[in-house]
Amino acid sequence: MIEFDSFTLSNGLRVIVHRDKNTPVTAMNIIYKVGSRDENVRRTGFAHLFEHLMFGGTKNIPKYDIPLEKAGGENNAFTNSDFTNYYLTVPKNNLEVGFWLESDRMNNLAFSEKSLDIQRNVVIEEYKQNYLNQPFGDAFLLIKPLAYKKHPYRWNTIGKDISHIERASMQHVKSFYEKYYNPDNAILSVTGDVDTSEIEKLAKKWFGPIKPGRKFERSYPVEPVQTEKRIKSVRRNVPQNAIYMAWPMPVRNDIRYYHCDLISDILSNGNSSRLFRELVKNNNVFSEVNAFITGDIDNGLFIVAARLLDNTSMEEGVTRINNEISKLTTGYVADYDLEKVKNKIESNLVFSKISVLSKAMNLGYYELLGDANKWNIESDIYRSISKSDLLNTSLELFNCDHQNILFYNKVRKNN
Template sequence: MKINKKTLDNGLRLVHHEDTSTQMVALNVVYDVGARDEHPDHTGFAHLFEHLMFGGSVHIPDYDAPLQLAGGENNAWTNNDITNYYLTVPKSNVETGFWLESDRMLELAFSEQSLEVQRGVVMEEFKQRCLNQPYGDVGHLLRPLAYEVHPYRWPTIGKELSHIANATLDEVKDFFYRYYAPNNAVLAVTGNISWTDTVRLAEKWFAPVPRRDVPVRSLPREPLQTGERRRTVERNVPLDALFMAYHMCSREDADYYAFDILSDILSNGRSSRLNRRLVQEQKLFSSLDAYISGTRDAGLVHISGKPAAGVSLEQAEAAVRKELGELKNALVGTQELEKVKNKFESAQIFGNINYLNVATNLAWFELAGQAEDIDREVDKYRSVTAEQLHTVAEQAFREENSAVLYYKKQN
């Protein structure tokens, strides 16, 4: 992939890939701030900011209106590590995108009214997703079970509703000026726009945004877990559910790719081990899933499922542990491993056909290391061996490395 890069004087990293097969352009801005950067007593701020960034900026009272008039669309998302904003716009109106994104990087239109509106939206989302939805509080239960000191111990939406309810305008402003800075962001531009035009527009609109004093990140390192952790809760839900988590490495670690492949061997498609054996053949689960958190700091392998009628949580857990034991006791076969690698390669290739996906991926890879890593992902997965999978499974899938949540239906 032909990638162009430049760092502006204010520290903003600019990455670009031209795609003349579309008449659209995508701008993706990723800020190096997520829920892990929050104070334990003031959580949910990164997610609140995702909403506040659409509430108007210093020179533009309404973000959505001019973009819609230009034929564009936008959205955003936050996780524990980053906050990501993107828009798409016809190439003839691309300058509108640069104007909008640069102005809200410069300064938001801070007001008590805007804060009140967006705070209300986020609080409703918290209630809807975490309090009023079956199994909605799993993140609030499992995360602090798995993590004792690292800020991954709370979900992106926040530890508790009061943290958002009590957020003040001064606290919000402080969060913005600490993290929403050109020298803490990457701008990826893809689609039907030349590198020359991209640099010209970036210099025109983003270069005037001042560099800010971004705090040096110093997060507590999660200590090695030495004993199994368990919790049982009862809730008004239709079915019992099992949630298990095992500590794994960070996104930057070489073993990350082995963990990702292991999760796919367990639960990617109808022929995956957990699906085929425990859902289809033994009928112990009505549904069962395995995935990795993919976090920049040391993450988790998640396994979650709902046992079939008449199957206890103890039986269900024992069946899962038996499958994990097989990964520790025997090498994954060549054909099974190759199938998973082929699936990933095809997903990677097809995923990077779309100009917007390319913008999002380029921004992420540049933030995490360098944009050119986007072309090395397939090779990294291809290099994983059966022996590496065996070693990683032995290290990770130990009882003393696990957190187990029994989520029981109230009688």
């Protein structure tokens, strides 16, 4: 049980505080409720590019990192489809430096053409390093637009294309900042050896004077229900064939999301999981296989990804995966299977509460989902799930007409 206090400043900033008296380190996490799903279809990758610009300094503090490093701190950030997350850790007696830095870049970011120019290049190198110059690195760039036709999840956070990043202009940067980077669109969480009254004082002092933004509605095109199986095939310079399958799944706040999570664990969490045992160990079909959920707040994807051994054809690969899935849709789940995946979840939740930073990030994330206390009841939610829940959700999830398949073919070599 993670105990915490929460309050909201008059400008709308939501604040969560958790005390951990065992650590000399404090963590600060800020979530801005903006992700790649909020992007213009012609300017994808923008939320993430913007995250880079948040380190470009303000009118008061020319370089974000320098004072934090001087205070013994460290920081980073990430962007996903749903939100942008900034975090830092700092020795507990220097926590105010974190408040100063984070409030100032929420209040008054400097916009420099040079910073935009450089960060466009840095992000393009990131794009190459993680997606284009890696074997199988572009698989998700391909599977998402196959599975989504309307919803902005159809592009990846890094962006649809490098040209979109090249095209980002200062005007877009400014209006994006104005719309989304406001106290009423953010969640601040602080963990460490701190008390709530101290944090409240600091929050009022540094964030209190910042004006709220203009109200806006965050709404997205609804993805139409898929009516037939979709298949895409590509050829790349990789040493193995691979198959990626994706099915649309329920939203994060739906109980069936938890069912899907357990189903993916039964299929592929741990060395005893079904896909690994059946298809990697007992029958030499794949060299690797994984099932996982994308974890999005709107309707995400349930994914199975496999790398095929040389003597396995694409057809056989698909049949083998479908066989394992049909075990789930015919209710083949033993008490042992269910108890096992619940125990795994329980352990992982405990492990996620070890570090002060992980606690700050999780409290912020669950608050974004509606209530930070959801983190405390996750284990109970998973515990309450029955075999028939899994059967019913499997039947809905693995509907043949909802299937998306990407065949990732290796180039045939002549030598």
